Amino acid sequence: xxxxxxxxxxxxxxxxxxxxxxxxxxxxxxxxxxxxxxxxxxxxxxxxxxxxxxxxxxxxxxxxxxxxxxxxxxxxxxxxxxxxxxxxxxxxxxxxxxxxxxxxxxxxxxxxxxxxxxxxxxxxxxxxxxxxxxxxxxxxxxxxxxxxxxxxxxxxxxxxxxxxxxxxxxxxxxxxxxxxxxxxxxxxxxxxxxxxxxxxxxxxxxxxxxxxxxxxxxxxxxxxxxxxxxxxxxxxxxxxxxxxxxxxxxxxxxxxxxxxxxxxxxxxxxxxxxxxxxxxxxxxxxxxxxxxxxxxxxxxxxxxxxxxxxxxxxxxxxxxxxxxxxxxxxxxxxxxxxxxxxxxxxxxxxxxxxxx
Numbered sequence: 329x330x331x332x333x334x335x336x337x338x339x340x341x342x343x344x345x346x347x348x349x350x351x352x353x354x355x356x357x358x359x360x361x362x363x364x365x366x367x368x369x370x371x372x373x374x375x376x377x378x379x380x381x382x383x384x385x386x387x388x389x390x391x392x393x394x395x396x397x398x399x400x401x402x403x404x405x406x407x408x409x410x411x412x413x414x415x416x417x418x419x420x421x422x423x424x425x426x427x428x429x430x431x432x433x434x435x436x437x438x439x440x441x442x443x444x445x446x447x448x449x450x451x452x453x454x455x456x457x458x459x460x461x462x463x464x465x466x467x468x469x470x471x472x473x474x475x476x477x478x479x480x481x482x483x484x485x486x487x488x489x490x491x492x493x494x495x496x497x498x499x500x501x502x503x504x505x506x507x508x509x510x511x512x513x514x515x516x517x518x519x520x521x522x523x524x525x526x527x528x529x530x531x532x533x534x535x536x537x538x539x540x541x542x543x544x545x546x547x548x549x550x551x552x553x554x555x556x557x558x559x560x561x562x563x564x565x566x567x568x569x570x571x572x573x574x575x576x577x578x579x580x581x582x583x584x585x586x587x588x589x590x591x592x593x594x595x596x597x598x599x600x601x602x603x604x605x606x607x608x609x610x611x612x613x614x615x616x617x618x619x620x621x622x623x624x625x626x627x628x629x630x631x632x633x634x635x636x637x638x639x640x641x642x643x644x645x646x647x648x649x650x651x652x653x654x655x656x657x658x659x660x661x662x663x664x665x666x667x668x669x670x671x672x673x674x675x676x677x678x679x680x681x682x683x684x
Contacts, residue, residue, distance in 0.1 A: 408580035410513035426518030431483035432554035469494040551674040566608035
């Protein structure tokens with residue numbers, strides 16, 4: 329998320345402020361536009377409450393502080409509700425499947441805008457690439473995106489705007505920039521079957537996108553057909569549940585979809601002690617009981633297969649997980665495990681960043 333400007337009420341006056349993220353979705357510096365040295369720092373607690381970490385020289389009343397918190401919540405919700413979705417395409421059949429899935433999902437989410445993006449990234453060598461050839465790359469990509477847009481129109485409704493964008497930027501750089509500038513709340517990409525390894529549509533870039541993307545990333549398998557999402561599986565570890573679970577993003581997602589949350593923990597050989605497991609399970613219930621979530625705990629040596637088998641047998645339309653630091657997902661991006669999770673299933677996989 330990039331910094332943004334807004335106005336807040338202080339002593340019955342509108343005061344222009346810059347709001348600058350310091351940590352993803354949970355720590356912000358608020359500084360007066362008229363005096364940047366006059367700033368305060370707000371943090372979001374584990375229970376999604378705003379707290380003043382450093383008041384600076386500000387003199388807020390409780391009412392004014394609550395008003396500032398609402399400004400932040402409104403801005404975050406603009407992203408969390410996924411009103412804008414970025415769809416990556418390489419014009420393959422599988423990327424069309426992902427784009428079509430995105431169009432159908434947009435309808436259920438109440439999304440107002442789809443951005444179709446293609447990168448014709450290349451490595452320029454001095455002046456060896458003539459300008460006309462660069463222009464050809466752009467025109468061919470633009471024409472292909474226009475065709476894709478037209479193909480998607482039957483799957484969208486009149487309330488959804490489809491935009492196209494193409495350039496030569498490296499894909500990872502483009503994803504970072506577009507999601508930030510356009511406040512995209514979700515990135516969607518497909519899986520290609522171009523080789524026995526069934527690489528994702530942008531090859532090795534997918535791993536980096538999944539690691540670097542600051543918003544949820546949805547990976548759509550080539551066998552996926554959109555079914556209205558009414559049950560979401562959140563596959564989680566029982567480690568530091570309160571501080572690592574992206575609860576705000578996930579709660580907004582299930583509310584936007586009108587879906588039921590199913591929580592699954594896969595363990596093997598009782599990695600946690602009885603007291604540790606009880607403590608983390610208590611934290612899990614503290615986060616999700618208000619959402620009427622289902623809880624399931626299974627023992628499987630192969631975690632990825634356990635997750636997908638459970639999803640297949642329990643009427644799940646979307647699997648969600650946090651791949652970065654949860655114990656059994658720390659090696660998610662090793663090719664073999666990624667293949668198990670994303671290739672051998674018809675169910676899309678959504679990856680979230682850890683955090684509250």
